[in-house]
Amino acid sequence: MSGTAMTVGWVDLRDAALGATRRGWSVVPGTFLGSDRRWHGRDEPDRLGPIWDSWRDTPITDPAHAQEIWSRQPYGVLLVCGRGVDVLELPHRVFGLLPAPEVPQVPVAATAAPPRRWLLFTATGSGALSGELARVRVRLHTAGSWVALPPTAVEFLSPQRWLEPPQNPSTRRLRTTDEVQHGLLTLLLRSRPCGGADDDEK
Numbered sequence: 513m514s515g516t517a518m519t520v521g522w523v524d525l526r527d528a529a530l531g532a533t534r535r536g537w538s539v540v541p542g543t544f545l546g547s548d549r550r551w552h553g554r555d556e557p558d559r560l561g562p563i564w565d566s567w568r569d570t571p572i573t574d575p576a577h578a579q580e581i582w583s584r585q586p587y588g589v590l591l592v593c594g595r596g597v598d599v600l601e602l603p604h605r606v607f608g609l610l611p612a613p614e615v616p617q618v619p620v621a622a623t624a625a626p627p628r629r630w631l632l633f634t635a636t637g638s639g640a641l642s643g644e645l646a647r648v649r650v651r652l653h654t655a656g657s658w659v660a661l662p663p664t665a666v667e668f669l670s671p672q673r674w675l676e677p678p679q680n681p682s683t684r685r686l687r688t689t690d691e692v693q694h695g696l697l698t699l700l701l702r703s704r705p706c707g708g709a710d711d712d713e714k
Contacts, residue, residue, distance in 0.1 A: 542588030594655025
């Protein structure tokens with residue numbers, strides 16, 4: 513693999529793929545950054561993304577399959593949303609409004625690239641995002657979308673990272689997307705009126 517030494521450890525990525533499939537999460541291999549600061553994994557990639565066009569229909573759920581795939585190349589680890597796991601993406605400013613001890617007990621990851629975002633992993637729910645959360649620029653990733661799991665790099669030397677790992681006892685059982693949305697709204701309304709535009713991206 514001349515010129516493609518990874519900025520994120522190959523073993524760590526393989527372990528992340530194995531861990532996800534052992535929890536029952538569906539994943540697909542993603543493109544990856546090499547030491548040449550170029551994307552690799554498919555023909556002429558220019559960003560992070562699945563290496564297969566058919567990724568929606570061919571997710572990996574078997575740990576043995578994941579072991580085989582991630583032994584070939586240091587692929588990024590992409591969660592296929594809507595297959596038992598959804599992701600709520602919160603702007604940093606909104607996440608900062610939540611009282612730390614009361615943040616919903618779900619796995620939480622921090623995105624690597626600015627503006628900083630926070631990913632809350634939930635059990636697939638109704639597939640609808642509440643209007644109140646949409647107004648503060650919360651996004652729901654469900655069927656038809658993917659998100660990068662830690663420690664996948666989205667930029668050179670910028671891997672995703674876990675704030676609350678899914679293997680922690682308090683976050684091992686996913687709460688439904690609807691339940692977590694309700695909890696977020698309750699906490700946000702307690703801290704300040706839930707409205708207005710988030711200015712993280714200004």
